[in-house]
Amino acid sequence: MKRRAWMLAALLCAGCGGEDFGSHEADATAAQDSLNNPTNTGVELIEGLWHDNELVPGEGWHLYHFRPETSGWVSFQMQAPVDHPNLWSYLRIVDPEHNNEVWAGVANKRTNLCEVILHADAGHDYDVIVTSQENSLLINGETQKTDGPYTVAVLPVDVAFEAP
Amino acid sequence: MSRPGLSMVAAVLLVACASPPQDAAQVEASTEMSPELAEMNDVSVLLPLPGDEGQIVARVGAASPARGGSLLPREAYEAAFGPPGTLQAGGTPAPAPHDELKLVSFRLDPCFGAACANQIRLVFQPLRVKGGVVSAKDEAVHAFYRLSRDELADAVASMIGLRLEATEERLGPLAPHPLASDDARRAAIEGVVTTFAGAENLSRVTTFTTSGLGSAWNFSGFDINDGQAERVPMVDLPDGTEVVAFFRGFGGAGALVGDPAFSPRSLAAPEDNLQLLGSIADAERASEDERQAAFDALTRIDDPTIHDADSTDCASCHAADPVRRLVGEGLWSLTPSAGVGFVPDGRYLDVEDLAPTSVDASVNLHMFSYAGTQASIHRRTIHETAAVVAYVNEHVL
Numbered sequence: 108m109k110r111r112a113w114m115l116a117a118l119l120c121a122g123c124g125g126e127d128f129g130s131h132e133a134d135a136t137a138a139q140d141s142l143n144n145p146t147n148t149g150v151e152l153i154e155g156l157w158h159d160n161e162l163v164p165g166e167g168w169h170l171y172h173f174r175p176e177t178s179g180w181v182s183f184q185m186q187a188p189v190d191h192p193n194l195w196s197y198l199r200i201v202d203p204e205h206n207n208e209v210w211a212g213v214a215n216k217r218t219n220l221c222e223v224i225l226h227a228d229a230g231h232d233y234d235v236i237v238t239s240q241e242n243s244l245l246i247n248g249e250t251q252k253t254d255g256p257y258t259v260a261v262l263p264v265d266v267a268f269e270a271p
Numbered sequence: 272m273s274r275p276g277l278s279m280v281a282a283v284l285l286v287a288c289a290s291p292p293q294d295a296a297q298v299e300a301s302t303e304m305s306p307e308l309a310e311m312n313d314v315s316v317l318l319p320l321p322g323d324e325g326q327i328v329a330r331v332g333a334a335s336p337a338r339g340g341s342l343l344p345r346e347a348y349e350a351a352f353g354p355p356g357t358l359q360a361g362g363t364p365a366p367a368p369h370d371e372l373k374l375v376s377f378r379l380d381p382c383f384g385a386a387c388a389n390q391i392r393l394v395f396q397p398l399r400v401k402g403g404v405v406s407a408k409d410e411a412v413h414a415f416y417r418l419s420r421d422e423l424a425d426a427v428a429s430m431i432g433l434r435l436e437a438t439e440e441r442l443g444p445l446a447p448h449p450l451a452s453d454d455a456r457r458a459a460i461e462g463v464v465t466t467f468a469g470a471e472n473l474s475r476v477t478t479f480t481t482s483g484l485g486s487a488w489n490f491s492g493f494d495i496n497d498g499q500a501e502r503v504p505m506v507d508l509p510d511g512t513e514v515v516a517f518f519r520g521f522g523g524a525g526a527l528v529g530d531p532a533f534s535p536r537s538l539a540a541p542e543d544n545l546q547l548l549g550s551i552a553d554a555e556r557a558s559e560d561e562r563q564a565a566f567d568a569l570t571r572i573d574d575p576t577i578h579d580a581d582s583t584d585c586a587s588c589h590a591a592d593p594v595r596r597l598v599g600e601g602l603w604s605l606t607p608s609a610g611v612g613f614v615p616d617g618r619y620l621d622v623e624d625l626a627p628t629s630v631d632a633s634v635n636l637h638m639f640s641y642a643g644t645q646a647s648i649h650r651r652t653i654h655e656t657a658a659v660v661a662y663v664n665e666h667v668l
Binding site for chain 2: 148256258263
């Protein structure tokens, strides 16, 4: 199985992708989705534990941190209320050291669950950006309002790949 | 208190503890009980919810005067969990503010844990009024207090005395205390608590909180010694575990689809590990023998003669009831293997005393407290209480 540290599988997402910034020196966490001011929550996520929070207009996206104790596949998940009118879950996982990132936005609004799976390296720091994909600028220049509660977690994943 | 005169008959073993046996009349006919002996609701007391905001304020809470200080000293609470609003490991929620904690239940125990300690345990919850209805938030704080054997005997005797002042009828199975709907009697019961529990003998405080938008429950705890808080070691979990969680998944209130359901997973041996049944997907992937083994493990966890708080992790113990109802019995119609299961001592109980009075169709991890307005009493609590009744009647009173 060929594997790159930032190669991710994004599930349940309408749009998803990854990018190797190569020689770009920009801080990936600050360069993307930076409508309004980003908020560093200071929270260190631990595998299996769910953290609840709320997106508030004017706070921008929320930044979390994850440093796995062991190497392996993990699933980053964000869940927002399924009946929310405009808060659609969106995750961006950033590897600042290697300027790598991957993102996923929810596809199925009946679940409002967004998931990104990646192979994480023990002791390595990952930034976890949580926001709503409905945070674009409107025609009148205002930011679309996407406030509301959500929950986020990193979950262990048992996966097996077979070579074709 | 001297031991009441007894005319004991041979022990009657109540094999079926969840529902009355077919020959209940035969059991009753061979059982002799004095009203001066302890009953289920004497040693495990679930207070009825208050009726309005004023009654919430009037209830005994963490800050109420008690033995040697407040009932649950703020300093000890914050030494354990930090100042108000402090997130716990992994960003799990802060426990409820100290000011909001109200006493909802307590239990007297002559043999807690591996040390077989005399103890009184209290459960606090934040209560609120919503739409004119009082309910409890889906979280709880448990406080543990050391007692001497004489103190335990006095506390049990006090509860029996309060019952006998009101009635000589048996109070039946565990439920919101039948006599505590009367304000004066409830206050007297609360007085038993504040007499025997307080800052002077607090030994442990634990909490469970809810996250995952109501789909996950997080457990942690601290021992309290001389005002210092030291994290309770978590049995059968990896070293350094601060919080253990149960996640039901996002499949709705009555479905167990968390993947993984338990974090971190228990390291317990298979005969004591129910976690396979915590997730429908895991259970479906397992063999029939593996599911049966996990169900037997669950049944052992519900057996107070086998397991206690020092031999089972918090999440497994609190999740046992919904896992049994929703997965083991609900999906696979599992029953315990022959010889597996708690057998109460029938000398001190009517078979009706063991009947469940609160069956919740949702995932409810409250073993002896409230989820919203729903009184929740798990099978493990019924079994423990039955064992305590037998023990105190045999060895304490």
